[in-house]
Amino acid sequence: MSEYKPADIEPKWQEYWLNNKTFRTDHNDRERPKFYVLDMFPYPSSAGLHVGHPEGYTATDILARYKRMNGYNVLHPIGWDAFGLPAEQYAIKTGTHPRDTTNQNIDGFRRQLQALGFSYDWDREVNTTDPAYYRWTQWIFLKLYEQGLAYEASVPVNWCPELGTVLANEEVIDGKSEVGGFPVERKPMRQWMLKITAYADRLLDDLNDLDWPESIKEMQRNWIGKSEGANVIFPMKAGTSSVEESIEVFTTRPDTLFGATYMVLAPEHPLVNRITTGEQKSAIASYRNTAAKKSDLDRTDLNKDKTGVFTGAYAINPVNKEEIPVWIADYVMMSYGTGAIMAVPGHDERDWEFARKYDLPIIEVVKGGDVTKEAYVDSEEGVCVNSANDEVSLNDLPVPKAKKVITKWLEEKDCGTHAVTYKLRDWLFSRQRYWGEPFPVIHVDGKPKPLPEDHLPITLPEMDDFQPTKTGEPPLAKAKDWVNTTDPDTGKPAVRETNTMPQWAGSCWYYLRYISPDYEQGPVDPEMEKYWMPVDLYVGGAEHAVLHLLYARFWHKVLYDIGAVSTKEPFYRLVNQGMILGELEFTAFKDAAGEYVTADRSGLSDELERIKLLEKDVEKRGDRFVIKGTDTVVDARSFKMSKSRGNVINPDDVVAQYGADALRLYEMFMGPLEQVKPWSMQGVEGVYRFLKRVWRLIMDEEFGGVNEAVAHSVNDDGSPAVQPDRAQLKLLHETIKKVTADIEGHRFNTAISALMIFTNEAMKWEVRPVSVLKPFLLILSPFAPHLAEELWAKLGALSGKQANGTDFPSNGPTEDGGTLAHEAWPKYEEALLRADSKTYAVQVNGKVRGQIEIPADRSSEKDFVLDAARNEPGVRRHLEKGNVVKEIFVPNRVINFVVK
RNA sequence: GCCGCCGUGGUGGAAUUGGUAGACACGUUGGACUUAAAAUCCAAUGGGCCUUAAAAGCCCGUGCCGGUUCGAUCCCGGCCGGCGGUACCA
Numbered sequence: 001m002s003e004y005k006p007a008d009i010e011p012k013w014q015e016y017w018l019n020n021k022t023f024r025t026d027h028n029d030r031e032r033p034k035f036y037v038l039d040m041f042p043y044p045s046s047a048g049l050h051v052g053h054p055e056g057y058t059a060t061d062i063l064a065r066y067k068r069m070n071g072y073n074v075l076h077p078i079g080w081d082a083f084g085l086p087a088e089q090y091a092i093k094t095g096t097h098p099r100d101t102t103n104q105n106i107d108g109f110r111r112q113l114q115a116l117g118f119s120y121d122w123d124r125e126v127n128t129t130d131p132a133y134y135r136w137t138q139w140i141f142l143k144l145y146e147q148g149l150a151y152e153a154s155v156p157v158n159w160c161p162e163l164g165t166v167l168a169n170e171e172v173i174d175g176k177s178e179v180g181g182f183p184v185e186r187k188p189m190r191q192w193m194l195k196i197t198a199y200a201d202r203l204l205d206d207l208n209d210l211d212w213p214e215s216i217k218e219m220q221r222n223w224i225g226k227s228e229g230a231n232v233i234f235p236m237k238a239g240t241s242s243v244e245e246s247i248e249v250f251t252t253r254p255d256t257l258f259g260a261t262y263m264v265l266a267p268e269h270p271l272v273n274r275i276t277t278g279e280q281k282s283a284i285a286s287y288r289n290t291a292a293k294k295s296d297l298d299r300t301d302l303n304k305d306k307t308g309v310f311t312g313a314y315a316i317n318p319v320n321k322e323e324i325p326v327w328i329a330d331y332v333m334m335s336y337g338t339g340a341i342m343a344v345p346g347h348d349e350r351d352w353e354f355a356r357k358y359d360l361p362i363i364e365v366v367k368g369g370d371v372t373k374e375a376y377v378d379s380e381e382g383v384c385v386n387s388a389n390d391e392v393s394l395n396d397l398p399v400p401k402a403k404k405v406i407t408k409w410l411e412e413k414d415c416g417t418h419a420v421t422y423k424l425r426d427w428l429f430s431r432q433r434y435w436g437e438p439f440p441v442i443h444v445d446g447k448p449k450p451l452p453e454d455h456l457p458i459t460l461p462e463m464d465d466f467q468p469t470k471t472g473e474p475p476l477a478k479a480k481d482w483v484n485t486t487d488p489d490t491g492k493p494a495v496r497e498t499n500t501m502p503q504w505a506g507s508c509w510y511y512l513r514y515i516s517p518d519y520e521q522g523p524v525d526p527e528m529e530k531y532w533m534p535v536d537l538y539v540g541g542a543e544h545a546v547l548h549l550l551y552a553r554f555w556h557k558v559l560y561d562i563g564a565v566s567t568k569e570p571f572y573r574l575v576n577q578g579m580i581l582g583e584l585e586f587t588a589f590k591d592a593a594g595e596y597v598t599a600d601r602s603g604l605s606d607e608l609e610r611i612k613l614l615e616k617d618v619e620k621r622g623d624r625f626v627i628k629g630t631d632t633v634v635d636a637r638s639f640k641m642s643k644s645r646g647n648v649i650n651p652d653d654v655v656a657q658y659g660a661d662a663l664r665l666y667e668m669f670m671g672p673l674e675q676v677k678p679w680s681m682q683g684v685e686g687v688y689r690f691l692k693r694v695w696r697l698i699m700d701e702e703f704g705g706v707n708e709a710v711a712h713s714v715n716d717d718g719s720p721a722v723q724p725d726r727a728q729l730k731l732l733h734e735t736i737k738k739v740t741a742d743i744e745g746h747r748f749n750t751a752i753s754a755l756m757i758f759t760n761e762a763m764k765w766e767v768r769p770v771s772v773l774k775p776f777l778l779i780l781s782p783f784a785p786h787l788a789e790e791l792w793a794k795l796g797a798l799s800g801k802q803a804n805g806t807d808f809p810s811n812g813p814t815e816d817g818g819t820l821a822h823e824a825w826p827k828y829e830e831a832l833l834r835a836d837s838k839t840y841a842v843q844v845n846g847k848v849r850g851q852i853e854i855p856a857d858r859s860s861e862k863d864f865v866l867d868a869a870r871n872e873p874g875v876r877r878h879l880e881k882g883n884v885v886k887e888i889f890v891p892n893r894v895i896n897f898v899v900k
Numbered sequence: 901g902c903c904g905c906c907g908u909g910g911u912g913g914a915a916u917u918g919g920u921a922g923a924c925a926c927g928u929u930g931g932a933c934u935u936a937a938a939a940u941c942c943a944a945u946g947g948g949c950c951u952u953a954a955a956a957g958c959c960c961g962u963g964c965c966g967g968u969u970c971g972a973u974c975c976c977g978g979c980c981g982g983c984g985g986u987a988c989c990a
Contacts, residue, residue, distance in 0.1 A: 003939090215904045219985060222903070227989070251990060264990090306988080329988095336989045343990090349901095350988055423989055542984080579984095584911075615927085620910055623963080623981095637982095669925070671913055675906085676983070683912065686925050692939090701940095741916095750914070753924035760924090841920035846971045848920050874957085888970050894919045898970050 002704035004695035006659020010786040014114055022821050023119040025075050030531045035072040037064050038511055038571075040540025040548075041079045041126075043503075044105035045086060049112045050641065051649045051667070051679060056539040056577040058664045059673050059748060061118045063537065065782035066743050068119075069825040075532055076119060077514035079126035080106050084503045085163070085179055088435040091466045098435040098466070102129055112651065116660045117785050119821070126513045128506025129435075133513060135457035136523040137505050138440040140555060143562055145441075145450050149195040150429070152448055157428060159187035164468025165432045186292075189472060192430040192439065192499060196554050200224050200422045203553055212574040213674070216545045223546045225423025230254040230407045232342065232416040234263060236275060237314040237323050245275060247315055247326065250337030250421050253347065253379065254410065255394060255402035257319045258387040259365035260342035261355065263326045264308065266334040267291040275326060277312030284309050284328060291330045306331050306354045317342075318415040319406070320389055329354065337421050346371040366399060427551065429502060432474040434466045436500030444487045444494045452488065458496075474498045507548055508555040511535055511570060522564065530566050538571040541579070549574070575746065578675040580667075581638035582647030586613040588627055588634045598633040638678035649679050661784035662688040668748035668783065687752070691787055693759050694780065698773060698791050706798050713769040714798060724769040729832045731761055732772050736828040739779045748783070755780055770795055775826040785821075792820040842869045843896040850874035862889050869895045
């Protein structure tokens with residue numbers, strides 16, 4: 001008995017690869033071309049891997065294995081992004097030290113990844129929580145500080161009392177914490193900030209050089225949010241305020257200045273108190289109070305209904321000396337631009353709405369719309385009107401030209417400048433948590449002071465109480481012995497920084513550490529860095545489109561500026577794997593009376609009872625599914641995998657049932673890598689059957705050992721007993737060609753399809769030459785490495801280890817002969833692909849009416865082929881219906897007769 | 901609202917980017933093997949028309965409507981639907 005049993009062969013080969021360090025990347029090998037293929041390293045959660053992880057990991061593993069066989073020096077590492085909130089939350093609940101939880105989870109992840117046969121160099125594993133690693137995270141922070149890119153500020157932050165920490169804007173969703181969904185309020189606190197805004201332009205411009213999905217680049221562009229316009233200064237009307245003040249606004253539409261009929265300050269704007277007149281004071285105070293209490297969610301909810309209060313003060317429009325009222329309203333944000341706007345209701349939708357509500361004047365200054373009906377916002381087509389004073393006129397100028405003219409005038413008059421504003425804000429870089437990198441900073445006499453490099457790493461103190469304090473002080477503040485220290489320079493008493501870095505810190509530079517994980521003189525060995533960088537391919541989920549990828553680019557550019565790295569960008573090529581959804585679900589709906597209701601996408605009320613149906617209970621009707629035999633439409637869709645929905649697939653279960661090779665193969669066979677795709681257990685079954693077929697292609701299930709069809713192809717001494725025939729060679733070389741091109745193009749699904757076609761054909765051969773099967777195993781091996789290794793060993797035993805029985809030499813750095821991992825990738829021969837005959841499709845008026853076979857050596861002779869086409873019976877019948885007015889001849893493909 | 905991506909059989913998806921739409925796989929149906937099941941193998945499988953039946957043939961068909969072309973899943977214009985991101989950003 002010798003069936004395909006992945007449970008027997010997979011662990012064996014995994015152990016072999018580990019023990020022999022088959023995939024170790026040699027430090028000294030820098031002659032060959034390099035290929036650095038990188039996975040986004042995982043956060044090792046207690047839940048273990050989900051099937052989304054192996055998707056990207058399998059793709060990169062296929063490429064790593066393929067490139068190795070093509071003679072490249074491949075760097076294919078993995079590690080752990082292991083700081084973070086879940087381990088700390090768990091510690092608070094159970095008292096287990098986050099380090100212990102983290103290490104357990106890492107062990108689990110490592111075991112799972114190894115069980116999938118990924119060809120990582122396990123000697124390069126990095127772990128962001130390892131002091132030997134975060135020593136360099138801290139070092140980079142010191143560099144940022146030296147560059148003036150790290151500073152302390154008291155900023156209103158998103159304070160989440162429940163989690164006892166502040167959150168970054170991106171960790172707050174709809175006014176609630178992303179983790180846990182707890183309410184979040186604004187509270188000013190002392191924080192570390194990183195000046196990412198100083199790099200905004202470079203982060204934006206250098207996107208153009210990157211081979212990334214356009215959608216990701218666009219998201220980063222939007223996130224940076226660069227706008228060009230002008231800052232304009234509006235002096236206050238004399239006497240309306242106690243001091244001489246002016247309001248500076250940012251506008252992208254300086255061309256509409258003549259249409260500014262009022263101004264709006266953000267409620268938090270510092271000028272508000274100073275300009276508000278006596279009788280307005282109480283109204284303003286109460287409005288500001290309400291606004292301060294509103295969360296971001298509330299503010300957006302009020303989207304439609306704008307509110308505001310008049311300050312009683314007036315400003316002077318610099319272009320026409322008009323006195324215009326100054327209001328406050330919460331549709332103006334303090335955090336963008338200058339926190340104040342000039343309102344041009346004629347040409348801005350928000351201002352128009354506000355002006356309508358409070359009866360403020362609306363003036364048309366750009367022709368093209370009807371400002372009594374709606375704001376006219378077109379900035380390309382419009383032409384300025386009503387826009388002139390004694391010195392300058394914009395009238396009849398198109399908008400872009402008018403912007404330039406008025407900006408120049410403002411600059412001459414000293415009441416404005418050309419200005420650029422970004423949506424991007426400085427990066428809030430500290431967290432009130434225990435389980436993160438400590439800052440290498442002490443406070444002496446209340447002032448921050450960086451510690452010298454030779455004090456690194458600053459390790460976390462041992463603690464057993466990880467509970468945050470109610471005041472927002474970080475848990476580290478409780479470690480009094482650790483906190484109280486002395487300044488190494490002066491010996492003065494000092495206190496350590498008790499905030500820790502956010503989780504993003506460690507992942508900002510890990511791709512550098514893999515290059516020289518044991519290097520002691522810096523984050524990365526400069527010699528090695530020059531050889532390995534940049535990363536040739538980075539694969540990961542689109543959820544990191546903005547934050548991780550923007551932060552990492554920022555750090556990389558800083559490291560580039562100080563000469564620590566040699567490339568401007570870390571990742572020139574990026575691919576996002578698409579999310580894997582749960583299995584397709586059919587859901588029917590019952591109303592309160594228990595009657596089935598047709599599923600209507602728009603109005604699925606929560607009142608309805610949801611009934612899960614099986615595939616056999618439904619049928620297709622038009623473009624929808626209905627309950628079999630009825631007209632009741634059901635909802636048919638796949639959902640994101642989630643614990644609550646109960647549709648999570650655990651890779652361990654798949655491996656246990658079908659093996660790692662089947663899981664790998666299925667993940668790739670589902671569809672294009674970048675696409676969102678639903679999981680299907682039956683699909684796994686399908687590729688598993690394919691692997692069993694490959695097994696039987698070579699092995700005899702009944703008697704064990706290599707089957708007769710294969711054994712008969714060699715003599716007892718291992719020499720070939722038969723030569724492969726032309727058809728066999730043609731199929732082999734076609735498959736090599738297709739699989740090679742598909743791997744290069746990341747079309748793994750169609751590569752697998754080609755391997756299936758080969759197998760289906762080869763199963764029919766009565767004699768299966770080893771010299772054909774061996775190259776097939778080589779091209780199968782990146783996809784299903786365990787099975788390929790096993791069968792390769794069986795064929796090796798059959799044909800002798802010396803000659804590998806193929807025309808393809810071994811070229812690997814390891815010569816142990818026991819693995820195919822370093823065999824040369826087979827090359828196809830064009831001559832063997834040639835067919836004896838070519839098939840033409842023959843069309844009449846664009847419709848296929850027949851096919852003709854033409855001997856290959858005559859297939860380009862137009863007259864000969866056309867003649868054969870005309871004589872094809874199915875074609876002739878249609879030609880007789882009229883006169884041929886045109887003949888289209890596409891060599892080796894198609895003929896089209898146009899008949900009238 | 902804005903930005904980006906995507907609509908192909910019962911299902912996942914192919915189609916050398918303008919040249920035989922539906923490769924490969926799942927599912928389904930029928931058959932073989934088996935005491936039986938599993939496994940395996942063989943055949944059919946987009947919808948419809950014609951025909952006693954088969955072969956052959958014909959019509960329709962890549963979200964919808966139109967255009968360019970000898971020929972369109974592919975290019976252009978206009979809609980509809982789905983997914984993701986983002987949102988008072990001045």
